[in-house]
Amino acid sequence: MLIVQKYGGTSVGDCERIQNVAKRVVESKEKGNSLVVVVSAMSGETDKLLGYTKFFSRLPKEREVDMVLSAGERVTSALLAIALEEMGYKAISLSGRAAGIVTDTSHTKARIEEIDTTYLNELLAKDYIVVVAGFQGVTEKGEVTTLGRGGSDLSAVALAGALQADLCEIYTDVDGVYTTDPRIEPKAKKIDKISYDEMLELASMGAKVLLNRSVEMAKKLNVNLVTRSSFNYNEGTLITKEEEIMEHPIVSGIALDKNQARVSICNVEDRPGIAAEIFGALSEANINVDMIVQTIGRDGKTDLDFTIPEVELENTKRVLKAFEGSVESIDYDSDIAKVSIVGVGMKSHSGVAARAFQALAEDNINIMMISTSEIKISMVIRLKYAELAIRTLHSVYQLEK
């Protein structure tokens, strides 16, 4: 099998850990696999380097920030190659440039445009373990870029796609994706297989194992993604096409997001375009609006409720000041939590939502907002009930089994 492995900052946090990664790489190699290994910078290194740039400027030039940040991954990739060579294996480190990763010119958050795999394939054919510095590429003109948060995951997924690898393994310090946060519900179980779409819904809700950018790219490039721990040998979670999963549970997982706030606008003029104006203004201010509920208008007026990230609260208040004249009142409420039930199995099963509503009602938890999609039901409740709701729903759908 051709496998792309990716080891995050914690996994390569110091020399001992890099040595441990080398051991794991070799174990996979010994099973007869061809290997491309993508590494992050040692944990803390990127923050340290970023701190340096901030010493000189509040807004350091992004081209130069990329030149600074890209150094971290170069170091770990070469160190891992040295460790592998010392163990008797042919290994070589490649910068993003040498790995053929070409991006657009958006420094510090570049998008991968294409990967020229010629040199990579040449090295793999010669039986090299190829260690690639993650998080980085070059523009067509050869300027170094970095890919932003979760960038090394992206490097790995993109390389797996370009090389048509059989598997892309993302190693972190957690075992995989869980049915819910095990710190809230100790009975939470690791999920063996999950579809890209379910993972996207879980990830956006705070299951921090993988950022959505990587899952989206994996879906687009048809990459079989496994997330697992580099600190033990537990099987991880396979994220793959829906069709690859034989039996779908109705509900795959319960997600929690405590970092949202609710905005309630009362008696908005019920004229065409007013909602568009409001959401347009928020979008221009880069405020990500999530759940939107609009109640039927009475007396030519309507109520509008939606959620925003809590950190954008002040920003939102500033933007909405402009609309104060045309509405009765605007209320802000950050004492809320969003609980979501995710599962592709829902599509073919009615009554999933009803069971959730009933279970929460039995716990005397008031549901303040509801929004549903084909594979997700999200509910806004009071913050203090968040953990209780998670445990109740986890049990209702028997996810501990």
Added chain:
Amino acid sequence: MLIVQKYGGTSVGDCERIQNVAKRVVESKEKGNSLVVVVSAMSGETDKLLGYTKFFSRLPKEREVDMVLSAGERVTSALLAIALEEMGYKAISLSGRAAGIVTDTSHTKARIEEIDTTYLNELLAKDYIVVVAGFQGVTEKGEVTTLGRGGSDLSAVALAGALQADLCEIYTDVDGVYTTDPRIEPKAKKIDKISYDEMLELASMGAKVLLNRSVEMAKKLNVNLVTRSSFNYNEGTLITKEEEIMEHPIVSGIALDKNQARVSICNVEDRPGIAAEIFGALSEANINVDMIVQTIGRDGKTDLDFTIPEVELENTKRVLKAFEGSVESIDYDSDIAKVSIVGVGMKSHSGVAARAFQALAEDNINIMMISTSEIKISMVIRLKYAELAIRTLHSVYQLEK
């Protein structure tokens, strides 16, 4: 003027110091100069990175070592560019690759083969301050290389040569080249101008400001080299062509080397080729033989005295074991010091040596070996007299004036 400035590891040792370097660069820019600035890694950084590589292997693969080490200079170059931009100047950092520095393939001690200055000249024409990561280049195939000890100085001198810069300023933590070590003779004076050849003799004797590789390259490329401190505004020392210096003092400086050992071989068979055999064997073992004195043979035998670096003493003993049969005795003596008088003015002045011998005799210092060249007189004396000899000679040639 087009000036290449180079700042060493101590000068860019932390963010405050990089900020200080930015100020100095700007001062020079404000005088109307075009500037290329070469920087080393933050002091300690290269050793830290080298330490990492040694964690994994006693002999880490040199290609990978270069990948690791080159990261340090990339970081400082970008940080300096950020600092300069923040001060309102157009600045851009370039890796060795981007600066067009092409080397041979000898990883960790590569030699610069050529510099493609197209991009550099383009940036200078656009009034950019170009900050180049020192110590590194790439092979023709694009593999990253490093230039070995003193590599950033080499980068600077080579760039100055290729760009036909008016000046190459090497900034360190000392004011320049002194007539002798000021820690031994407080009356030592900074030299304003010195020829390449004199500098080469002084440097090889332990005036550690510049390595000979850089001075040799400056001589070859006709680069006017200035060495000065980045911590004050004292004028430094200009190292240039002999012809550029109007008035030569007879003696420019007194150098001391305490790290030599003397080897005395008594009654070597006086047959052709025996000396060649001995020095051939030493050369093969990479032992650098310096002063050589051979006394006239008697009874078909001859005595051979020479000096070697003290650290090579054990190595030398091992090599010379093979010759024990063909000589009467081999003595080793590391209780010595080599004192050298350097000056191009000597060429046209007789009696320089005689004055030295007389002065040392008056101090009761016995001269054990003498060797002379056009611009240098070296003498081996007992180690304990080293400082006294330096002070005496410094005064004899009135270098304090």
